[in-house]
Amino acid sequence: MEVVKKDIEILNDAGLHLRPAAMFVQTANKYKNCNIFVIRDSMRVNGKSIMGLVMLAASKGTILTIECSGEECEKALDDLCTVAANRFGM
Structure with missing residues (x-):
């Protein structure tokens, strides 16, 4: 199974x-x-778990790695990176 990863920075x-x-x-x-x-x-942590993500305690400037595998993993990774780059709409 293909696994794709990308680092993001928390900008908000x-x-x-x-x-x-x-x-x-x-x-x-x-x-x-x-x-x-x-x-x-x-x-x-599971990227589909709000509590898991909050437990990461990621403040501004924190670098996180998003890891996706399975169907449409590259599209999912692109969409999630876009959400982060747009400061989660904040």
Whole structure:
């Protein structure tokens, strides 16, 4: 199974709190047959879990790795990177 990864930087001032995490999860859930994980240092969480993302405690400037595998993994990765680059709509 193909695995694609990309690093993103948290750009919004408040970091990855509940609202941005919810926007990320909403986007991730569009890809039902794609496994999505977000990695910070040694912590790896399900990218479809709001609580998992919030547990990363990612403040502004934090670098996270998004890892996708399964159907449409490249499209999912592109969409999630776009959400992050747009500061999660904040």
